[in-house]
Amino acid sequence: MTTRRRIAAALAVTAASTAVAVTLGAGPGSHHSPAASSTASGPRVILAHAKERLPSDTPQDWVSYGDHTVIATVTSEAADTPSAEEQASGEGYVSRTVTATVQQTLWDRSGAPALPSGLTLTVDGWAFAGSVRTPISTEGSRLEVGHTYLLTLARFADGDWAPIGGGARLPYDNNTVGNGEYEGTLVTPDSLKQIAASGTNSTDADSGADASADTAPATVFDNVAGQSGPSVVTLLTRTSPDPLAQQNFALDPVARRAAVVGTTAPQDTYCSLAAPLDQSAGSVLTTAELGSLLQEVAAKATGSAASYATTLAAYDNGDTTITAAQATAAKNYLTTDLRTACGLTVSLDPAPVASPSPSASATTTAPSSSPSPTGGGNTPPHTTG
Structure with missing residues (x-):
């Protein structure tokens, strides 16, 4: 996800x-x-x-x-x-x-x-x-x-x-x-x-x-x-x-469902992708999360916004060829552009990485099993894993 x-x-x-x-x-x-x-x-x-x-x-x-x-x-x-x-x-x-x-x-x-x-x-x-x-x-x-x-x-x-x-x-x-x-x-x-x-x-x-x-x-x-x-x-x-679903197997499941019920699947836009950055959303992202989201934003942006979003995404993703000064310039431009174009008040500074508590995760290995060799659908039976 x-x-x-x-x-x-x-x-x-x-x-x-x-x-x-x-x-x-x-x-x-x-x-x-x-x-x-x-x-x-x-x-x-x-x-x-x-x-x-x-x-x-x-x-x-x-x-x-x-x-x-x-x-x-x-x-x-x-x-x-x-x-x-x-x-x-x-x-x-x-x-x-x-x-x-x-x-x-x-x-x-x-x-x-x-x-x-x-x-x-x-x-x-x-x-x-x-x-x-x-x-x-x-x-x-x-x-x-x-x-x-x-x-x-x-x-x-x-x-x-x-x-x-x-x-x-x-x-x-x-x-x-x-x-x-x-x-x-x-x-x-x-x-x-x-x-x-x-x-x-x-x-x-x-x-x-x-x-x-x-x-x-x-x-x-x-x-x-x-x-x-x-x-x-x-x-x-x-x-x-469903016959209409079958006709639209080339589409992803959500778009396929939209075709079946006769609606249009919502399309991602520059503003909709940036919405989680708005301060009212209550979301503060780590550096990696911010870099991932900015890559999506950059793909839908145009003009200077696309360039600055790409620069900042690369910086957050660890690209050492991007300087801190370039990243700051990109933050300033995008902050202003998102407010003007989308009405969003954003923070493009990542959250500090919190040290997880011992109870924050758990790992349990399930016992191995030997499944029976059954299969189905439109391909030969097989097992994986």
Whole structure:
């Protein structure tokens, strides 16, 4: 995920958080693992509502907007650094980055880009107040270290890989769909069916159709709950993509969805890309984050703004041929230009790098497994990872 999209996601989740909380292991019919929590009740989890860009519940959603469906185990996580403003106030949101090992690929979309050998995903993080962190979860699995998941992934226009939505992040511990971690809670297929039926935390995704319980099509989970990989393979290989989506497979998933519903995907502009730099956004970036974002800004800028943004991006990215005086001149020009052209009041000085606390990250290596050689979709069966 790009710096800009990660910041926007963090701010959106924080703003959209609800006062609903659940307890790890306390869901209907759930089972509790001593390793899941250091206390009997486990940590609370704040359930947050979010507007998703893509539908992700049904088999047709998966084959229309996904590139690959995989079984993957989360092996490590790291906490990102809160903004300087949040650190000063002692409360806010901490986003989380996880790494995952693909154990098996079940389905590939014909013509899809190759899946990278290693997955790094930005996922739901924590709300914090002082030294206390409370996990936040949007609909779907949070992707916790040591657990295995059924994921449908896509590569987006910026080159980042991510699940297409909450419905495409299903628990898959012990080779069973619906068994494991979901919304920060340990579930079984039966208890997850109860959660799904109750509709306690549905995402406001644009389905393009009536999503009432009586008319909504069966979800992937409805079809394969309690089953294993081969059932998923059969389901997806027998499912046809949306015809308009299929006609637009050359587009990234968001633009493809826009073509299906007859809208225009929003286009990035010089001003929209620079929006996270505005002081009202509350975002303070590290040098590396600032360099990455300025590269995107430079690509959409014109004239002198493009030149200065390129110069400052190179400086922040460690280009030693750019002098401090040149960087200062670039900052001054861009600060004025963004205020005049976009109405943004920006700071182009990076935040100091904070030393992470020992609890800011954790690494757990999942046990090795020997997946069965099943495959599907439009390419021969294979395994990776």
